[in-house]
Amino acid sequence: MNSLWPEIWAALTLRAGPNAALVCLGAAALGLVAGVVGSFLTLRKRALMSDALAHATLPGVGLAFLASLALGLPRSLPVLMLGAALSALAGLWAVQRLARTRIGQDAAIGAVLSTFYGAGVVILTLIQGLRTGQQAGLEGFLLGATAGMLRADVGVIVIGGALVLLAIWALHRPLALIAFDEGAAHVMGLNVPRFDAALMALVLGVVLLGLQVVGLILIVALLITPAATARLWTHRLGTMALLAGAIGAVAGWVGASLSAALPDLPTGPVIVLLTFAALLISIPLTKGRRA
Amino acid sequence: MSALDFLAFSAPPMLIALLAALACALPGNFLLLRRQALLGDAISHVVLPGIVLGFLLTGGASTPAMMAGAALAALAAAALIELLQRSARLDPGVAMGATFTAMFALGVLALELSGAGAVHLDVEHALYGNLESLIWFDATDWSALITPATLATLPPELFRMAATLALLAALCWLFWRPLVILTFDEGFARSLGLPVRLLSAGIVAAATLAAVAAFAAVGSILTIAMLICPPAAARLCTHRLGPQVALSLVFAAASALIGYVLGGYGPLWLGLPASVSAAGMIATTSGLILATAALWHKR
Amino acid sequence: MKAVEFQGLEVQYGDMPALRDASGSFETAAMTAIVGPNGAGKSTLLKAALGLIPSTGRVAFFGKPLAEMRARVAYVPQRASVDWDFPVRVIDVVVQGLYRELGLLGRLRLSHRRRALDCLERVGMADYASRQIGALSGGQQQRVFLARALAQNADLYLLDEPFAGVDAATESAIIAVLKSLRDQGRSVVAVHHDLATVPAYFDRVLLLNRHVQAEGPVAETFTPEALARLYGGLLPQLS
Known part of the structure; x- marks a missing residue:
């Protein structure tokens, strides 16, 4: 293990080759954005809604690929992301419809998650069966596949992430108020459903940006675990969001470096485990703050 | 395809899917009514590291070892969720989400690092299941159905799922009354002196058992879908618990059979070259049944 | 023999003591209000x-x-915290x-079913037997939970504010049932808020403020002086 330190160090300091550096940058940017958005998401008590949203992207990815295949277009990330967004919105709509029946919100989330995911797998296996000659590589979206990430992909994450952060900055006051006291926000004339929709749109943004890095199964961890960790350290929302972003960014950076140095380590799971480790370590360290 | 081909290639996986669907839907009813539906989602994720662990320790797909590992993983997850809720005062959803993603990540990591993937188990199997590969090679003749030696070569998953379903059905039948009372009114159950904690843990344990047995055979999607969708659809159709459970089993069976047939033959009927994931199709079918129930229910 | 006897009961909610060294008893074949x-x-x-709840x-x-x-004790919670759906x-x-x-x-058996229907009849809810529980009003739901307690055929009935938020019809139906239980020699204990109705509804009263201040027949124990002490001088309106 000792002999690996130089390689890990090289990756951490972006000297392990251009591709590894790109992945590090992309993963850190994703972690930052996910931590910030996740803070608002968890305070609004919608943590697992993101799980449904993430799983619901899969059929859209597959359909977008099939559509571009039918039109004779090459595989393009923006098109796949558009498909993912549309099917995630359909999933969100389905959750909200089902949550109004007597099965309740958690069952609605679980039902939509498994159904959309199942449909996605059906489409993925259909694509595999078509033997298009073109490498679909859509399985990478399940658990992330950083190896094939291009400069353009990282560009999408950085620019998209910046837009999401900008939106959060613009909306942070109403979002915080609604999360804290929905009733008061309503009385003050805030359109609560519209701000909730905006929050979900930002979460969807994070999910789309995370498809390649950690994949749709594990992206929910980047949204909730750093936020939960930050919550242990501070009682102030602004500090919490920044800290969660920092934790996510560091986990992304270190996780991507580790997997660059040790090629067998899959990036997404490593990043997720790092954030979880941060959460576990923080519990005893912050004990005094909660007493 | 001849009838004999059906016996060898389609009947065993269909039967396994059917048994798995029934075994998951049964405890799913109680999870749903106790507002613990997402526990099914969590369980089917956390068992992965346990199954991998059992696999690595024994060096092969030994069922008892994988079951023990999965049970261990489920216990560890329960302890972690409890710790995060109690010590860190996190919301139940956050505690659950953080735990199950971390444990699933651990399972994937262990799979990738161990090279277990090269042998029998890989991430794709964990996610999709390998329903289509559970075939009965030795069924070359109809006499196979009455020859003990040939019957013994049926996929072991078939026996495992049948045993699991039988056990769960027996437990559900035996403990029906206390389960109903506990699920409806925990305070009353306690004042009757019922072992509330034990029964609650029993429901989770039953769901875990179903999930573990099903996971190895049919993958995580089908497990989650069957734990949640058929009971939810049945919930929308009736105001009585007995009929709800019965109806959920009917929906689960219908999902399994229709889904399997659609997955195996649907693409052929459309003129496409290959079949698609049966597990995925079964999950989709159960979702469509739920959607139909929700539209019909309208409230 | 007493229906219930408790000694040195202590309950802690976080840092707040909810009961401190509470000792007392409830008589058999009587209706006692906890006030x-x-x-x-x-x-x-x-x-x-x-x-x-945990206690010592x-x-x-x-x-x-x-x-x-x-088997001899039945409990009716204040408002059952159940999923009404x-x-x-x-x-x-x-x-x-x-x-x-x-x-x-x-x-x-059919005999069980008859008994259950009988209990519903006693609380005036027999006509609603095959309704879904959530389709009833709050007072009707409370009566159903009382009927469930009746089906337990207990000797002691403990009720937590049985009249909280119920309609007048339900209140008189419940009190009639409780009195008939007492007349059969069973014991009834109820947490009660409405001081005005204590003398009309109950035989005995237990005055509680973290610990038991007094217990006895209404005529002797339910006095203005005792109540002034119980409520710390802020005596609520007595009719």
Whole structure:
């Protein structure tokens, strides 16, 4: 293990080759954005809604690929992301419809998650069966596949992430108020459903940006675990969001470096485990703050 | 395809899917009514590291070892969720989400690092299941159905799922009354002196058992879908618990059979070259049944 | 013998003591009201005695520990915290009261069903037997839960604010049932808020403010002086 330190160090300091550096940058940017958005998401008590949203992207990815295949277009990330967004919105709509029946919100989330995911797998296996000659590589979206990430992909994450952060900055006051006291926000004339929709749109943004890095199964961890960790350290929302972003960014950076140095380590799971480790370590360290 | 081909290639996986669907839907009813539906989602994720662990320790797909590992993983997850809720005062959803993603990540990591993937188990199997590969090679003749030696070569998953379903059905039948009372009114159950904690843990344990047995055979999607969708659809159709459970089993069976047939033959009927994931199709079918129930229910 | 005897009962909610060294008893074949200011631990006393919340101290039901006497004790919570959408009918809820008799697999006979219907009849809800529980009004739901307790055929009935938020029809139906129980020689204990109705409804009263201040017949114990002491001078309106 000792002999690996130089390689890990090289990756951490972006000297392990251009591709590894790109992945590090992309993963850190994703972690930052996910931590910030996740803070608002968890305070609004919608943590697992993101799980449904993430799983619901899969059929859209597959359909977008099939559509571009039918039109004779090459595989393009923006098109796949558009498909993912549309099917995630359909999933969100389905959750909200089902949550109004007597099965309740958690069952609605679980039902939509498994159904959309199942449909996605059906489409993925259909694509595999078509033997298009073109490498679909859509399985990478399940658990992330950083190896094939291009400069353009990282560009999408950085620019998209910046837009999401900008939106959060613009909306942070109403979002915080609604999360804290929905009733008061309503009385003050805030359109609560519209701000909730905006929050979900930002979460969807994070999910789309995370498809390649950690994949749709594990992206929910980047949204909730750093936020939960930050919550242990501070009682102030602004500090919490920044800290969660920092934790996510560091986990992304270190996780991507580790997997660059040790090629067998899959990036997404490593990043997720790092954030979880941060959460576990923080519990005893912050004990005094909660007493 | 001849009838004999059906016996060898389609009947065993269909039967396994059917048994798995029934075994998951049964405890799913109680999870749903106790507002613990997402526990099914969590369980089917956390068992992965346990199954991998059992696999690595024994060096092969030994069922008892994988079951023990999965049970261990489920216990560890329960302890972690409890710790995060109690010590860190996190919301139940956050505690659950953080735990199950971390444990699933651990399972994937262990799979990738161990090279277990090269042998029998890989991430794709964990996610999709390998329903289509559970075939009965030795069924070359109809006499196979009455020859003990040939019957013994049926996929072991078939026996495992049948045993699991039988056990769960027996437990559900035996403990029906206390389960109903506990699920409806925990305070009353306690004042009757019922072992509330034990029964609650029993429901989770039953769901875990179903999930573990099903996971190895049919993958995580089908497990989650069957734990949640058929009971939810049945919930929308009736105001009585007995009929709800019965109806959920009917929906689960219908999902399994229709889904399997659609997955195996649907693409052929459309003129496409290959079949698609049966597990995925079964999950989709159960979702469509739920959607139909929700539209019909309208409230 | 007393229906319930408790000694040195202590309950802690976080840092707040809810009951401190509470000792007292409830008579058999009597209707006793538990009275006291908000936060005096009235509901807590019932829950602690029944082992529904952790507590220290000694409690005896008819001279024996609860575990041996469960079949003789029935409890009706303030407002059952159940999922009102739950798939059960009114009759199914009442049949739950027969659990100790039926056990795991005992067959539900016609006679059981009749008894359950009988209990519904006594609270005036027989016509609603096959309704889903959520389709009833709050008062009707409360009566169904009382019917479930009746089905338990207990010797001691513990009720937590049975009249809280119910309509007048339900209140008089409940009090008639409780009085008939007392007349059959059974014991009734109820947490009660409305001081004005204590003399009309109850035989005995237990004054509680974290610990038991007094217990006895209404005529002797339910005096303005005792109440002034119980409520710390802020005597609520007495009619």
